[in-house]
Amino acid sequence: MPAPRPHTLFSFGTLLDERVQNVLFGQAVPCSPASLAGYTTRPLPITDEAVIAASGLDVHLTLTRRLDAEVEGAVLHLTDQDLAAADAYEVDDYARRRVRLSSGESAWAYLDANPLRAAARIAIVGDSIAYGRCDPQGGWTAHLAGAHIAGNEADHRVFNLAIPGSTLAEVAEQTPALLAPRRPDTLLVAAGINDSALPVAVAEARADEPVRIADSLDPLAATALRHDARLVVVGPLWLDEERTRDYEGLRFTEARARALRESLRSWCDAHHVDFLDLWEPLRKSPELFTDGLHPTPEGHRALHRHLAALG
Structure with missing residues (x-):
């Protein structure tokens, strides 16, 4: 047979x-x-x-x-x-x-x-870090856009569609309506640390709870394929737990951020999706953060240098 x-x-x-x-x-x-x-x-x-x-x-x-x-x-x-x-x-x-x-x-x-080397039209979705908060120059995504467009001003485009405060679930819900008019060939999902946060009131009891991301990444993968775009997941940053433990009613810890990073990596490996890791460039460099979560302008430049070196 x-x-x-x-x-x-x-x-x-x-x-x-x-x-x-x-x-x-x-x-x-x-x-x-x-x-x-x-x-x-x-x-x-x-x-x-x-x-x-x-x-x-x-x-x-x-x-x-x-x-x-x-x-x-x-x-x-x-x-x-x-x-x-x-x-x-x-x-x-x-x-x-x-x-x-x-x-x-x-x-x-x-x-x-290298998914960025092969890309022409990149749509970026994510949270405040992808949006460029705390950097008047627009953050690492703006540096990426500048370099990418300079490489081919006739054909290259970058659309930053990130919304501060977004979780992956919110990104998955918002993204489908944003892609059609922009015709991206690459969907870059900047998975920040919002998915690792827990409300302070329950943080201790749920500290060991797995960081679940499949319910958000599965529909994002389907959205990307439907729009003929390559899905690229950009992983979370290291965070300065001494300054972020309780932040606007949420608790952010390095352990939870690491768990998110590994969940993203595992999902990408299992689904043959590109994972670009942003953990190391700012690890143990609290001076490159404004508040422990959001990079300074120099922190954003370091992130862009790291991505550029991957090519």
Whole structure:
């Protein structure tokens, strides 16, 4: 009895080569024509000798975003074992992520491992830290926007839709109505520390309660896919607990913030979603916070330098 082929993988390059398929999967695999709207390609030099030997090429192509472009290719129908072999074949410059095909169906595709490098139109949702509170220059998101737009003023856009005080649940509720007019290809969810906070009256009793984020991130992932946008989750900052323990009726602790960070990382790993960690740049640097929660202008610049270095 043939093995079930539950996975669909969009490809436009070497994975469509029957010789490569024989090396990876032991046989040619079923394929059907498909296209991917909102993308174009660029060359990517390959240094992995095994990949070069399998494909016969030392330059592959990688997908990058461009409004109103389209890449023609095919969907491969793969078994669990085939998909694992494809993952092993792709070098670290690629990451397997969900995409929406021109037909409206979803499939896996190997995208640039750095989601910001591949992006053109970025929508940012989140809380007061993403909004840029306490920085007259607009915070790390404004620095990101300046650098991103300077890279390609004709095609690059950044829309900061963050709302101070928002939790992930509120972001999930607010975001769907905001995306259509802006046509983003990347949805950057800045998950701040609001989801880690507990009311002071119950904080001690509920201190060990798990930080639940799946009920918010699941619909955000569905929203991103529906709008043909790549979901990117930006993790929470370290906080100065000495100054934030009781803040406007809420209790913020480092332990709860760490729990939120690990919940976000685990969800992203399980769902093949990009997670950009912002914990380390300000860790143990209370002088880079205005009130223990919100970074100073220099703190925001440090966060942007950290994100820029990831590329």
